[in-house]
Amino acid sequence: MKFRTILTIIGVVIGTSSIIVMVSIGNGAQKSITDELSGIGSVTTLQVYQDLSSMGMTSMGGGKTDDKTILNDDAIKDLKKIDGVVAVTPVVNLNGGEIEVDREQYGVSLMGVDYAVLEDMRYVTTSGKKPGANDENSVILGKDVLTSITYTGASTQLTESEVNPEDLIGQNITMTIKRTNANGEEEMKTQKLKVTGVLEATGGNEDYSIIANYNLVTELNEWQTGRKANVKKQGYTQALVTVEDSSVVNAVTTEVEAMQFTVFSMQQILDSMGSVFQMLQILLGGIGGVALLVACIGIVNTMTMSIYERTKEIGIMKVIGASISDIRNMFIAESTMIGLIGGLVGIVISLVLSVLINLIAGFFIGGEGGVTISFITPGLVIFALVFSALVGLLSGVRPAIKAANLSSLDAIRSE
Amino acid sequence: MYKDFKLGKEDINILKGINLDIEQGEMVALLGPSGSGKSTFLNVLGGLVPPTSGDIMIRDYRISEMTENELCLFRREHLGFIFQSYNLISTMTAMENVALALTFAGVKKEIRRERAIEALEVVGLVDRMGHKPSELSGGQQQRVSIARALVNHPEIILADEPTGNLDSKTSADIMEMIYRLNREENQTFVIVTHDPDTTKYCTKVIHMRDGLIESEVNQ
Numbered sequence: 217m218k219f220r221t222i223l224t225i226i227g228v229v230i231g232t233s234s235i236i237v238m239v240s241i242g243n244g245a246q247k248s249i250t251d252e253l254s255g256i257g258s259v260t261t262l263q264v265y266q267d268l269s270s271m272g273m274t275s276m277g278g279g280k281t282d283d284k285t286i287l288n289d290d291a292i293k294d295l296k297k298i299d300g301v302v303a304v305t306p307v308v309n310l311n312g313g314e315i316e317v318d319r320e321q322y323g324v325s326l327m328g329v330d331y332a333v334l335e336d337m338r339y340v341t342t343s344g345k346k347p348g349a350n351d352e353n354s355v356i357l358g359k360d361v362l363t364s365i366t367y368t369g370a371s372t373q374l375t376e377s378e379v380n381p382e383d384l385i386g387q388n389i390t391m392t393i394k395r396t397n398a399n400g401e402e403e404m405k406t407q408k409l410k411v412t413g414v415l416e417a418t419g420g421n422e423d424y425s426i427i428a429n430y431n432l433v434t435e436l437n438e439w440q441t442g443r444k445a446n447v448k449k450q451g452y453t454q455a456l457v458t459v460e461d462s463s464v465v466n467a468v469t470t471e472v473e474a475m476q477f478t479v480f481s482m483q484q485i486l487d488s489m490g491s492v493f494q495m496l497q498i499l500l501g502g503i504g505g506v507a508l509l510v511a512c513i514g515i516v517n518t519m520t521m522s523i524y525e526r527t528k529e530i531g532i533m534k535v536i537g538a539s540i541s542d543i544r545n546m547f548i549a550e551s552t553m554i555g556l557i558g559g560l561v562g563i564v565i566s567l568v569l570s571v572l573i574n575l576i577a578g579f580f581i582g583g584e585g586g587v588t589i590s591f592i593t594p595g596l597v598i599f600a601l602v603f604s605a606l607v608g609l610l611s612g613v614r615p616a617i618k619a620a621n622l623s624s625l626d627a628i629r630s631e
Numbered sequence: 632m633y634k635d636f637k638l639g640k641e642d643i644n645i646l647k648g649i650n651l652d653i654e655q656g657e658m659v660a661l662l663g664p665s666g667s668g669k670s671t672f673l674n675v676l677g678g679l680v681p682p683t684s685g686d687i688m689i690r691d692y693r694i695s696e697m698t699e700n701e702l703c704l705f706r707r708e709h710l711g712f713i714f715q716s717y718n719l720i721s722t723m724t725a726m727e728n729v730a731l732a733l734t735f736a737g738v739k740k741e742i743r744r745e746r747a748i749e750a751l752e753v754v755g756l757v758d759r760m761g762h763k764p765s766e767l768s769g770g771q772q773q774r775v776s777i778a779r780a781l782v783n784h785p786e787i788i789l790a791d792e793p794t795g796n797l798d799s800k801t802s803a804d805i806m807e808m809i810y811r812l813n814r815e816e817n818q819t820f821v822i823v824t825h826d827p828d829t830t831k832y833c834t835k836v837i838h839m840r841d842g843l844i845e846s847e848v849n850q
Binding site for chain 2: 528529531532533534535536537538539540541542623624625628
C-alpha cells in the first residue's frame with residue numbers, strides 16, 4: 217500500500233473518530249441526565265394543575281366560571297374515566313408542621329392524598345405497609361423527612377437525624393402546627409400520627425413530606441387558615457394521575473390538556489430534553505463532520521493522483537477488453553475501501569478513546585461505578601461505518617468516471 | 632476509409648482513402664516511412680480511434696459505428712494487441728498480466744490461471760511466470776505480451792512494431808513464433824513494421840505512403 221493511501225486513510229480515521237467521539241459525548245450527556253431524571257419520580261405519574269391562564273381570566277372577568285376548568289371532584293371523576301388512568305387523587309399540602317423525634321425538632325409538610333386509591337398509586341414502601349383507606353391518622357414517611365436543612369447566613373447546614381425513619385414504623389409521632397388567631401395570639405394544635413411505612417425515594421416532594429390522609433390534611437388546613445375550603449368552587453390546587461404505563465402518558469396528557477388543565481409529567485421533560493440533545497448531537501456531529509469532509513477531499517485527491525499515475529495501466533486494460541464500467545467500478549471499489557478501512561480503524565480508535573474519556577472523567581469527577589461522559593451506541597457504530605464507506609464511494613465517483621472516460625490510445629501512449 | 636486529426640487549428644489528413652480487404656488467416660505486413668499513417672490505420676482497425684469517415688467491417692461487425700463500450704467488449708473477444716513497448720503492467724507478474732485480459736471477461740480465477748499458463752507455454756515462458764516485467768528481458772516481455780494477446784483466442788491479432796525494440800536475433804525468434812501461431816491457429820495477423828526482414832514471414836505486404844496504399848503485394 218502506498219504511503220499516500222495510508223495518509224488518506226488516516227484522514228478518514230480522524231474524521232470518523234471525531235464524529236463518533238463528538239456524538240458519543242452528546243449521547244453520554246443525554247444518557248446520564250435522562251437516567252438521573254428517570255430515577256427521580258415516577259414516569260407514570262402526571263401532575264395536574266388548574267389551568268393557570270383560565271384562572272386568571274376568571275378572577276379578572278369575575279364573571280361566570282366554566283365548570284370544566286375547575287379541578288373539583290367532578291373533574292377528578294372525569295379524569296378517572298380517561299383510558300389508561302389507574303388512579304386519581306387530589307393533593308392538599310400543609311406546611312409549617314413540626315415533629316419531635318429523639319428530642320430533635322424537624323419541620324415537616326404534609327401531603328394529603330386520597331387513601332382510597334393509595335393502593336393503586338405507584339408509591340412503593342421500603343418497609344412497613346401502606347395505610348388502609350380508612351386509616352385517618354396513619355401516615356407514610358418520606359425517606360428524607362428527618363433531614364432538615366438550616367440556612368445560616370451564607371452556608372447551608374444539613375442536619376441528618378441519627379434516627380432512621382424506618383425505626384419509627386409502628387410508633388406514634390406528635391406533630392404540632394401553629395396559627396395566629398384574630399387577636400394576634402399564637403395558637404398551637406397537636407396531632408398524633410401513626411407511622412405505618414417509609415416511602416422509597418421518589419426524588420420528588422414526597423421525599424421531604426409525610427404522606428397523610430387527604431381528609432386529615434384538609435381538616436388541619438382548615439384549622440390553620442380558619443376557613444373552610446370550597447372545593448366545589450375553587451377546586452384543588454393539584455391532583456395526581458397515575459397511568460397504566462409510560463406508553464399511555466402522552467395520550468392521557470393530551471386528553472387532560474383538552475379538559476383545560478395544566479399537565480406536568482416526567483415524560484414531557486424527557487421529551488423536551490430529547491430534542492435538545494438531538495440538537496446537541498447534530499451540532500457535535502457537524503463539528504466531527506468537518507473533519508470527515510476534509511478527509512473526503514483527501515480521498516478525491518488521492519484517487520485523482522492515482523489515476524494520473526496509472527493512466528497507462530488504465531489504457532492497457534481498456535485495450536485488452538476492460539469496459540468503461542470495469543474501470544469505473546475498479547476505482548470506486550478502491551476509494552470505498554479507503555473509506556471502509558478508515559471507518560473501521562476510526563471505530564476502534566473511538567471505542568478506545570471513549571473508554572479513556574470515561575476513565576479520565578471518572579478520575580476527576582469521582583463517583584462510584586464510573587462516569588458516562590462518552591457513550592457509543594451500536595447504532596452509532598453502524599452509522600459511522602456506513603457513512604465512511606459512503607464518503608469513500610462518493611469521493612471516488614468523479615475520479616472513477618474520469619478514469620473510465622480516458623481515451624485508451626492516449627492513455628496507453630502516456631508515460 | 633479516411634482519418635483526420637486536428638493539430639492546432641489545422642486539420643491533418645493522416646489517412647486519405649484506404650481500401651483494403653484482409654482474409655481470415657492472412658498475415659499482413661504494413662510497411663512505410665514514419666508519418667505514412669500505418670500505425671493510425673492499425674489503431675482505427677482496432678477501434679482505438681474512430682475513423683473520420685468510411686467503414687470498417689470485421690466479419691459482420693461494423694467497427695466504425697460501435698460505441699466505446701461495444702468496442703471494449705469486441706476487443707475482449709475478437710482482438711489481441713501487441714505493442715512495440717510491450718505495455719505490460721509493471722506491478723503484476725507475467726502470469727497476472729496474461730490473466731488480466733480474462734478477468735474482464737469474467738472468467739473464474741482457477742480457469743484464468745490455467746489458461747494464462749497455457750498461453751505462456753505457447754510463448755515458452757512458463758518458467759518465468761512469477762516474474763515482474765522489470766525482471767524480464769525485452770524479448771521475454773514481448774513474449775508475455777504475445778501470450779496476453781493470445782489468451783482470449785482472438786481471431787485477429789494487431790501488432791504495432793512488435794520487434795521495434797528488439798535486437799535482430801530476438802526479433803527473428805518473435806517473428807518465428809508469430810508465424811507459427813498464424814499457421815497453427817489460423818489467426819489473422821496485421822503487423823505494422825519498418826523492418827523489411829519481418830515481411831518475409833507475411834502472406835501480404837502493404838506499402839503505405841502519405842496516408843494512401845502505395846502497393847499491395849501477395850507473396
